[in-house]
Amino acid sequence: MKSNLKSIPLVSIVLPVYNGEKFLAQSIESCLNQTYQNLELIIVYDSSNDNSLEIITSYASKDNRIKIINNVEKKNLPAGLNIGHHIAKGDFVTWTSDDNIFESIAIEEMLKKLCENDIDIVYSDMVIIDHNGEKVRDFVFLDFENIIFRNYIGNCFLYKKEVFERNKGYNENCFLVEDYDFWLRAISHSRFYQLRKKLYCYRKHDTSLTHQIAFDNEKKQIFNESVIKMYDSFSKTLLKKDCLIIREFLTKSLTYQKIPFEWIIENESVINQFKQELSHNINFQNKNVIEKIFLDKIVHLMILDKGVKTNLSKSFYIVKKYGLFLDKKAIKTLIKYSFFKK
Structure with missing residues (x-):
């Protein structure tokens, strides 16, 4: 060497x-x-x-x-x-x-x-x-x-x-x-x-x-239970209050469970606090990257929240909240699902 x-x-x-x-x-x-x-x-x-x-x-x-x-x-x-x-x-x-x-x-x-x-x-x-x-x-x-x-x-x-x-x-x-x-x-x-x-x-x-994990129901159950334990510990290290909200957000995101867009709006302050606590860590010094990651996640959640005829209002919320971090891909997605998605 x-x-x-x-x-x-x-x-x-x-x-x-x-x-x-x-x-x-x-x-x-x-x-x-x-x-x-x-x-x-x-x-x-x-x-x-x-x-x-x-x-x-x-x-x-x-x-x-x-x-x-x-x-x-x-x-x-x-x-x-x-x-x-x-x-x-x-x-x-x-x-x-x-x-x-x-x-x-x-x-x-x-x-x-x-x-x-x-x-x-x-x-x-x-x-x-x-x-x-x-x-x-x-x-x-x-x-x-x-x-x-x-x-x-x-x-x-x-x-x-x-x-x-x-x-x-x-x-x-x-x-x-x-x-x-x-x-x-x-x-x-x-x-x-x-x-x-x-x-x-x-x-x-x-x-x-x-x-x-993908094809064995027993393994999948063990995986889901372990995810809850994992995110419970992680959330508590960052938030003393409202850690259960972040645990739910992260767990459902990883295990592909539906998160209603209204839930995101209702818990906006907690999510903001979570991002703020992350930015204090040496591994998360780039706040713009953190915001972009959350933007991508929330756009994805909007797409998954099917059967609701309020995609336009969701897009307005995203633009207002994350407008500074929108790229061409995100803008195209918002337009597609606001005006052309049935």
Whole structure:
């Protein structure tokens, strides 16, 4: 690694594994074959009914940087992450999935940024691949400020171990949104940096947790319950009063539940207060970006509020409230849904 670092810090990669035999070898190799070599790979193995353990032990016999944590009883993902982090000896930590792949320069590039900048967490863009590992498309994340409505950190990141410690770990009651919850809680004490490079391959396939949330009713229920817990915690860190209103706003937005436009108008003062509190945080210094994000969200809510013949009045409200932040796309949308949408 060509760097001006005064020392060569240890990086810990945590890899939870459960029934991951299909893509596991590729995931392990992507961790071990990094250009930055001073790392440890902590594999947290949950009792599986496939050949994952055989694959893990085979790699561990050839590379002493691998540590295996064998859970006698199956844990959920956030519990596995906590176990791995507590074992980790590195000052910098990341984690990955048994079906995804780091680019070979990922750790080097992210560590360089962490050490060159006064930041605590760095994350990058990625490439979507299919079941066979073929590229589907590039995935470039929106600006960080969008994180209030969706997880825009993604799957490729590196952070100082102290971020985990300040957060007191991953919330084991937020299964299926454990990473998103972690980032939202870290906002209050850590600084984020978005690295505009594609350093990770995220695999879309039928057995991934993301797919299961969409098509498995039980997983979807768990996801929805976890979202409520997550946003409840986040809202309370910003607002002592009216936090339940913001929790409802964020939860319904993420879970695609209808929010009547009249509700937005009625709670305008609370939403304004929420935006004001956000602007006091070091990660949300650009007030114009915050306003633009809320403009896009409220325009989207207007579109979803079907069956009501008052789109023109809604558009007037949006123009009055967010006129300074309207772009061509927003203006075209307002015109379309005010005059031509039946």
